[in-house]
Amino acid sequence: MKRRQFIQTASATSALGAMALMSGCATIGGANGPKVVVVGGGYGGATAAKYVRMWSDYGIQVTLIEPNASFISCPISNLVIGGSKTMADITTSYDNLVKRHGVNLIKDYVTQIDPDKRIVKLAGGSEVPYDRLILSPGVDFMMESLPGMSKAGAQDKVLHAWKAGAQTVALRKQLEAMPDGGVYALSIPLAPYRCPPGPYERACQVAEYFIKAKPKSKVLILDANDDVTSKGPLFKKAWAERYKGIVEYRGKHNATDVDAATNTLKFEFNDDVKAAVLNVIPPMRAGDIAVKSGLATANKRWCEVDFLTFESKAAKNIHVLGDSIQIAPAMPKSGHMANQHGKTCAAAVVALLTGKEPNKQPIYNNTCYSFVSSEDVVHVASVHTYDADKKTMLTVPGSGGVSSAANELEGRYAMAWARNIWADTLA
Amino acid sequence: MNKLIFLMAALLSTATVASAQTASTPDPLTVRSWAAGCANCHGTNGRAEPGNESLAGANKDEMVKKMLDFKAGRKPATIMHQLAKGYSDAQIVAIAGYFAAQKK
Numbered sequence: 001m002k003r004r005q006f007i008q009t010a011s012a013t014s015a016l017g018a019m020a021l022m023s024g025c026a027t028i029g030g031a032n033g034p035k036v037v038v039v040g041g042g043y044g045g046a047t048a049a050k051y052v053r054m055w056s057d058y059g060i061q062v063t064l065i066e067p068n069a070s071f072i073s074c075p076i077s078n079l080v081i082g083g084s085k086t087m088a089d090i091t092t093s094y095d096n097l098v099k100r101h102g103v104n105l106i107k108d109y110v111t112q113i114d115p116d117k118r119i120v121k122l123a124g125g126s127e128v129p130y131d132r133l134i135l136s137p138g139v140d141f142m143m144e145s146l147p148g149m150s151k152a153g154a155q156d157k158v159l160h161a162w163k164a165g166a167q168t169v170a171l172r173k174q175l176e177a178m179p180d181g182g183v184y185a186l187s188i189p190l191a192p193y194r195c196p197p198g199p200y201e202r203a204c205q206v207a208e209y210f211i212k213a214k215p216k217s218k219v220l221i222l223d224a225n226d227d228v229t230s231k232g233p234l235f236k237k238a239w240a241e242r243y244k245g246i247v248e249y250r251g252k253h254n255a256t257d258v259d260a261a262t263n264t265l266k267f268e269f270n271d272d273v274k275a276a277v278l279n280v281i282p283p284m285r286a287g288d289i290a291v292k293s294g295l296a297t298a299n300k301r302w303c304e305v306d307f308l309t310f311e312s313k314a315a316k317n318i319h320v321l322g323d324s325i326q327i328a329p330a331m332p333k334s335g336h337m338a339n340q341h342g343k344t345c346a347a348a349v350v351a352l353l354t355g356k357e358p359n360k361q362p363i364y365n366n367t368c369y370s371f372v373s374s375e376d377v378v379h380v381a382s383v384h385t386y387d388a389d390k391k392t393m394l395t396v397p398g399s400g401g402v403s404s405a406a407n408e409l410e411g412r413y414a415m416a417w418a419r420n421i422w423a424d425t426l427a
Numbered sequence: 428m429n430k431l432i433f434l435m436a437a438l439l440s441t442a443t444v445a446s447a448q449t450a451s452t453p454d455p456l457t458v459r460s461w462a463a464g465c466a467n468c469h470g471t472n473g474r475a476e477p478g479n480e481s482l483a484g485a486n487k488d489e490m491v492k493k494m495l496d497f498k499a500g501r502k503p504a505t506i507m508h509q510l511a512k513g514y515s516d517a518q519i520v521a522i523a524g525y526f527a528a529q530k531k
Contacts, residue, residue, distance in 0.1 A: 054471075055459075340464060343464070343466075347459070347460045347463075359457045359460050361457060363514065363518065365464055365465075365467075365513060367467070367510070379506055381506050382513075384513075385513070395513075396512070399509060399512040400510075400512075400513065401509040403505065410505050410506075412478065413479070413505060416476070417479070420466075420468050420476045421467045421468070423471065423476050424467055
């Protein structure tokens with residue numbers, strides 16, 4: 001808190017300089033060194049903040065602006081909804097970014113970007129200057145596509161729980177309060193959305209909870225897509241065998257409205273569905289700050305970037321990464337991928353600020369584990385490399401794949417993945 | 428494919444004024460970025476959290492052999508055989524060299 005008062009009272013430049021000295025790491029640049037501001041401390045932004053510091057030998061000053069007090073992971077959060085993990089299990093402090101890496105953390109959110117003056121304005125009233133800005137604002141929801149969600153109280157009753165945090169806890173409470181014999185209905189938007197297999201994993205987690213605690217209850221998946229968008233055969237096998245008679249999947253169910261008062265979901269072509277617990281994942285777009293800054297140039301939803309640097313195609317010196325970008329072919333909107341964006345962007349930003357050329361041959365992978373029960377897991381993996389002709393990332397032919405079957409060994413690897421990516425992002 | 432990678436590495440090296448590279452050695456910063464793509468599971472600079480293998484300071488030849496065995500399907504795995512197929516032999520050698528040189 002002192003730090004923030006400091007930054008508000010002193011000029012931002014001298015405050016940042018003092019920070020660099022306090023961290024004892026100002027080997028190049030120091031108070032006059034280049035300034036990077038990172039907006040959003042999720043998988044993309046926190047990784048970028050750490051790696052810009054590390055890879056500039058702690059010479060570039062990095063300010064991370066994040067409204068949440070700590071990092072809460074979306075991956076593994078479905079297990080909190082299922083009841084086998086707690087919020088503490090998926091929560092990590094930002095302390096190491098500050099203490100080990102000298103990142104200047106400001107608990108606030110950005111209300112405006114001035115690309116000419118190269119300043120971000122914060123809700124708290126202060127302004128922070130940058131040489132390069134890294135935006136990792138995640139997704140926000142297109143609530144206007146479901147008009148009933150704008151009625152008073154609707155969003156408190158019909159939850160998405162698609163940003164891990166208070167809604168994760170609230171959805172768990174709704175399931176615990178639901179009488180046995182009730183229906184939990186999960187509405188999935190058309191792709192692209194954050195975490196393609198996430199909804200199907202959630203259906204498994206809720207089904208497992210029902211078997212243990214409410215065996216007469218049902219899970220009804222209402223998917224706007226024609227079919228399961230990720231790991232289809234593996235999820236369908238779990239629903240047909242482990243959760244026989246509990247999980248029902250209906251494709252081509254594009255939700256158009258919600259009546260929160262009666263817990264009723266309306267569709268483009270199908271009959272209304274009423275449920276005891278309605279969990280609606282609305283269509284998504286890039287985080288609000290990116291949209292209102294004019295960076296979401298693809299269908300006014302997603303931000304187009306240069307995949308060598310993650311610099312926006314709409315604004316100079318502004319980089320965008322994570323779930324808010326217009327993805328390359330077969331590139332998922334995932335926490336793992338956002339972490340990879342963060343490192344690729346960090347390397348490019350350090351190069352650009354120190355007069356070097358960014359890497360022309362990025363290659364990175366995605367691994368994604370889904371829990372079909374509290375222990376058994378299925379994965380999907382892919383490797384993505386830059387295609388200089390097409391100027392985008394493409395999967396390497398012959399690489400990648402899925403698990404042959406759900407298994408407990410990958411359940412242990414999935415938790416090892418979580419520990420490692422949390423450390424790579426935050427420690 | 429390997430030739431292509433070598434050619435691209437060569438072009439990249441000649442374009443980089445800072446360091447004189449031989450044709451077969453990719454730019455160190457490029458290799459650092461390639462290796463960082465493994466850190467999600469194997470830890471920053473290869474120093475892993477419990478549950479996954481640490482690569483920092485491991486023997487380069489053993490890492491290369493393991494990866495090439497994954498790639499060729501000689502060594503069974505849950506996921507590494509699928510990931511190894513995404514990398515050229517030259518990239519695997521370079522990335523293994525990076526991790527071998529890191530502090531344990």
